[in-house]
Amino acid sequence: MNRITLMMATALVAISPIAASARSPDFSVGPQYDTTHVYVAPEEFDRFIASFTATFGGTTSRLGVFQVTPTASQTKSQLALTPAGTISVFGFLTPVPAPFGAERTGYLVSDMDKAVASAVSHGATRLITTFPDPIGRDVVVQWAGGVNMQLYWHTARPNYPALATVPENRIYLTADAADRFVRQWSGFAHAKILSDDKAAPGEEIGQPGKHYRRIRLTSGYGGMSVIVSDGQLPWPYGRDMTGYAVTNLAATMDKAKAAGVETLVAPHEEGGRQSTIVRFPGGYIAEIHGSAS
Known part of the structure; x- marks a missing residue:
């Protein structure tokens, strides 16, 4: 390898996102x-x-x-x-x-x-x-x-109990920004991609007959689903900022109904899980999911 080639290779390593991520500490707490x-x-x-x-x-x-x-x-x-x-x-x-x-x-x-x-x-x-x-x-x-x-x-570090299940941040993007966002977040959060389904069925987000891309990640900050579509989403999709994992979806929904929570999207299959979207009193919209079985 000559000197010019060595310099070019060194420069590429210096600007590589993977190399930059490796040098960047993980500041998550839990x-x-x-x-x-x-x-x-x-x-x-x-x-x-x-x-x-x-x-x-x-x-x-x-x-x-x-x-x-x-x-x-x-x-x-x-x-x-x-x-x-x-x-x-x-x-x-x-x-x-x-x-x-x-x-x-x-x-x-x-x-x-x-x-x-x-x-x-x-x-x-x-x-x-x-x-x-x-x-x-x-x-x-x-x-x-x-x-x-x-x-x-x-100033004084808080001490919260560990979670039984880890929620996910649900982020709706178009293809214009999705890869850039995932690259940015992965570099900062040291996130790992768990799955990347580039042809998930559109029925999952209210778009029958279409497909969308579903990327699931995990990091010290918790879970994340990046939902990549054309953005032409029927309500309430895109309004659900957080998805909550529960061990028994039916039992959780019984509690929710008794507490005045409205079901906006009935439980349905979404990438190996049963998912539903609800609205709490006061207007907060969230996704709740459990095992597909």
Whole structure:
């Protein structure tokens, strides 16, 4: 190998996404600390929390009114910690300042500054610079395709119980952004692709006669399904931000129905599982899935 060839090979390794990922630390802490952000009207707040915990079990944190944004605002805020996943619930008493309200999840990181630098280096854009909150620091970033996420860090590390089942972030994209998003997220999160079905039946997302691509990933931040289609989705597909895994779907749905949860899409086959989409009091739409058997 001559000197020029060696230099070119070295340069390719230096810019390789795989090499970059190998050099980048993993800042995830655990999926029990990864929360879906749910915004509900203040008058629906208590009813939603009661319905969610009646469906999935678990406990709640202390309810309070806080300023969680860097600009003036007030919101009711509470965590619901269930065996199937954690949610952060906000019932704003004032208008919601931008860019809040559009972020889908909050991911706890072990080092805020280094995690932000890593996210940016892997292609994320900060929608707001890092700011302090009452118990730590936060930032909101955007990935390819307009996928908004919050990264957060606590001054005193929280201690939440391990999950019985790990939820998944359900991300709907077109082919224009899907590969770029997966590459960015995999580099930052050290995510592994579990499956990549490029011709999944469209019936699964309300598009009979069509096919779509379903990519499932896992990382220290939890599960993820990237649903790649033409974007011409009937309601409510695309409104379900999180999918909750349960050990007994029928029993969970019985609890949900008793707690006032509405079934929007009846249980159906979706890639080796039974999946349904529901709407909780207050308007939160979620997917719930269990074993195909």
